[in-house]
Amino acid sequence: MKFGIIGSGDVGKTLAVALFQSGQQVMVSSRAPEAIASFIDENPGILSGNPFETASFGEVIINCTPGLKSLDALLPLKHALYEKILIDLSNPLVFPEATLLPSAVNTDSLGEQIQRLLPETRVIKTLNNVNAKIMVNPELLGTLDHVMFISGNNFLSKQIVTDILKDIFGWKHVFDLGDITGARAQEMLLPLWLRIFEKTGSAAFNFNIVKKA
């Protein structure tokens, strides 16, 4: 499968390497090509392009831009993203307070805003509430008994992303929260995530749902 990764921070780079190592074709974009030159040198086979080239290249696109910049970054790619799957793992976090953007919380979410911005794109929210290393290697926690949430309006696209999570990254439990309004619940997990990170000093954790047997 061909993946286009928009954004070349730690998350974008980690996903690119994991996808490439699993045998996928991967292009990573940066608005400043010099910023990823050494990464591309160190990872022969991974392609680089500008954001439009990357969105055009990929069959599945992953939004790894910072949440507060995602709408601006994605709007110019509207044509290239037409009818494609866009995995959105961004969070509309406002630092240093680490609160969520007031316009994207509770009765709205960044996932929904991206879906409204790109109505012909299949926006699938997932992976936003774990550290990049866990995204691509959930077994890092010593067990696979923890859960990844997913939401999106297009059922078939959600199934394809679920398969990517399970077959490429090794997730065992993927919980479907329903349509893209489920992104509210996923993004509103961040305050809890950040508190636990602050208290334990480690990002190596995730949540599980414990059900009555």
Add this chain to the structure above:
Amino acid sequence: MKFGIIGSGDVGKTLAVALFQSGQQVMVSSRAPEAIASFIDENPGILSGNPFETASFGEVIINCTPGLKSLDALLPLKHALYEKILIDLSNPLVFPEATLLPSAVNTDSLGEQIQRLLPETRVIKTLNNVNAKIMVNPELLGTLDHVMFISGNNFLSKQIVTDILKDIFGWKHVFDLGDITGARAQEMLLPLWLRIFEKTGSAAFNFNIVKKA
């Protein structure tokens, strides 16, 4: 220990019975005494009173009023709640949308609003994200490996409530999120809780933190 339970819905009644059966003294309040007359008849030993009597009776008070009514219900009890522990398990949910009250989310929370309303009371947020049956019997899930969050400004009071959770209700894992601003994270779990409830059709679940071994 003497417990005063403000609010006599299912949550208040469930807590009252569990506390009484563990040997505590318990008074339950209702603004309409006839509404709990049959409950009091069926549970000899559990006391009833008006909200002020109940807040005066208890050493530890539990707010079981609906979230949107909590501030109005608690303000008249300010004097009776002076320097006491107030366990707050309410959520500022607006139905039928089941969103959180916009004025009590992200940069504020109901827990913090109650603490500001009652500055001389030790407000401890906990138990707000599980069903009443699980609050008082976490082993109902077939395991004790799931977590209850707690937050509050007064460390000693938080320790007392942690002991109540563990010794009376049987919780194994209580995770301290810090000061009462942790209530934001706790209340913002509700959209996720409600989605999971909607998808699974069961309230018999809770979350666990899965950490790197």
